[in-house]
Amino acid sequence: MATRVARTRLRLRKIPRQQRSAHMVETIVEAAARILETRGLAGFNTNAVAERAGVSIGSLYQYFPSKEALIAALSDRERKRLVAGIAETYRQAAAPDLVSALRPLVRAAIRQQLARPALARALDFEEQRLVLNEADRRTTQDIAGVVMALLGRHRRQVAVHDLEEAALDLIAIARALIDGAASRGHVEPAGLESRIMRAVLGYLTGRANVAA
Amino acid sequence: MATRVARTRLRLRKIPRQQRSAHMVETIVEAAARILETRGLAGFNTNAVAERAGVSIGSLYQYFPSKEALIAALSDRERKRLVAGIAETYRQAAAPDLVSALRPLVRAAIRQQLARPALARALDFEEQRLVLNEADRRTTQDIAGVVMALLGRHRRQVAVHDLEEAALDLIAIARALIDGAASRGHVEPAGLESRIMRAVLGYLTGRANVAA
DNA sequence: ACCTGAACACCGTTCAAGT
DNA sequence: ACCTGAACACCGTTCAAGT
Numbered sequence: 001m002a003t004r005v006a007r008t009r010l011r012l013r014k015i016p017r018q019q020r021s022a023h024m025v026e027t028i029v030e031a032a033a034r035i036l037e038t039r040g041l042a043g044f045n046t047n048a049v050a051e052r053a054g055v056s057i058g059s060l061y062q063y064f065p066s067k068e069a070l071i072a073a074l075s076d077r078e079r080k081r082l083v084a085g086i087a088e089t090y091r092q093a094a095a096p097d098l099v100s101a102l103r104p105l106v107r108a109a110i111r112q113q114l115a116r117p118a119l120a121r122a123l124d125f126e127e128q129r130l131v132l133n134e135a136d137r138r139t140t141q142d143i144a145g146v147v148m149a150l151l152g153r154h155r156r157q158v159a160v161h162d163l164e165e166a167a168l169d170l171i172a173i174a175r176a177l178i179d180g181a182a183s184r185g186h187v188e189p190a191g192l193e194s195r196i197m198r199a200v201l202g203y204l205t206g207r208a209n210v211a212a
Numbered sequence: 213m214a215t216r217v218a219r220t221r222l223r224l225r226k227i228p229r230q231q232r233s234a235h236m237v238e239t240i241v242e243a244a245a246r247i248l249e250t251r252g253l254a255g256f257n258t259n260a261v262a263e264r265a266g267v268s269i270g271s272l273y274q275y276f277p278s279k280e281a282l283i284a285a286l287s288d289r290e291r292k293r294l295v296a297g298i299a300e301t302y303r304q305a306a307a308p309d310l311v312s313a314l315r316p317l318v319r320a321a322i323r324q325q326l327a328r329p330a331l332a333r334a335l336d337f338e339e340q341r342l343v344l345n346e347a348d349r350r351t352t353q354d355i356a357g358v359v360m361a362l363l364g365r366h367r368r369q370v371a372v373h374d375l376e377e378a379a380l381d382l383i384a385i386a387r388a389l390i391d392g393a394a395s396r397g398h399v400e401p402a403g404l405e406s407r408i409m410r411a412v413l414g415y416l417t418g419r420a421n422v423a424a
Numbered sequence: 425a426c427c428t429g430a431a432c433a434c435c436g437t438t439c440a441a442g443t
Numbered sequence: 444a445c446c447t448g449a450a451c452a453c454c455g456t457t458c459a460a461g462t
Contacts, residue, residue, distance in 0.1 A: 021445095045435055056447045057437085067436065125337055165398070169389055173411055176388035177381055186377065195415060199385055202414010203407060233426095257454055268428045269456085279455065 010072040013065045025063050025073075028053045032074050037118045041126070046070065075123050082112045083142045090146050105147070106196050109174050110189050121179055144168055151204070158204045166204065173199050222284040225277045237275050237285075240265045244286050249330045253338070258282065287335050294324045295354045302358050317359070318408050322390060322401050333391050356380055363416070370416045378416065385411050 016022040031053035050057040064070045089108045147167035160166040228234040243265035262269040276282045301320040359379035372378040
């Protein structure tokens, strides 16, 4: 039942050592981003990416062992930006209380996602299909780590026990609402931020009323 | 930027009139469900579905104009079950207050999604890729309609203005948390229900704290 | 009318030949 | 060493031939 994915199918075939080849990898990844944004997933094919990047299809496969590896690399790049933004935001925030600690993170996530919305949405779907590779999983864990640290710091204000589960759930909520807003074309960051904050705070502090 | 999808590419090519052909369509759709569940999206191809259903590939295409139409039909079937379950639950609920009105809906959604979890998750992704066809969109609107009715009835207890936006957001939250739990293999309905309820109630009743 | 499956087109991927 | 692109394999889809 588990979808098996050979690790190597998603990694770079070799690490580019020279500046020229590093640049080539970057060019291919950015070409992939452009194709994904302009033609969507249906129009995304390796030959188109190679052509857009101005390299032969063979050269593309010299670095990327599969189409999925190409998407994984693109996904890595975008997620690294997200993690960097969130970690940096967290470091800078004074964070006197839970609400003001969470809000900047929500904002950072919204900003990142809406910078290139079509790309972000397409990647969110694709990533789940790929049964994320190690690096992607690590990145999600990195973000979850920041959120867990934040929750730990404000532990007295939260009513949840499993901090990891909570962190993953909160990330899922934020992503779902951001993607939904983007897909409806209603992108009004302040309102979106408020809706995410309410759901997140409800999750963290609400009374469960578990009994039926 | 908008992905154009010809309506006809997602609909049945013709409505089966005889019992035999209706049965054939049903057999094909169930074969599609089985293939999707057992081999995943990567292993899902039309030839495999036709073979599993015991019909020729040509016969499959006599009813389904494309692979996407096949997924759309499967998606329709599952969503109709979901809508029926939710509408029925709503009709039966006494609903003295917001919390006890929402809880049965959350339960119905969890039950449906976890009945065939691999299928439900695969469909959630695919549906978004397809830029949902009319029927799918209508189905989502149907569920949103039920949720909006519920919110309208308890309007005094909710702090949101845009009931449609709220309904769509709440559905997105529930789906994200259910899919996440299923993908992690942590499926413990009572806990999941509580987490969804807290997020949903926070969204509906929480103070926004909109000012930065 | 409906069914069949060989055949076509497209795209992911490889590899022999070239530099 | 690295690049090229023709060629192969797989799969979505069609359509001429059969019943």
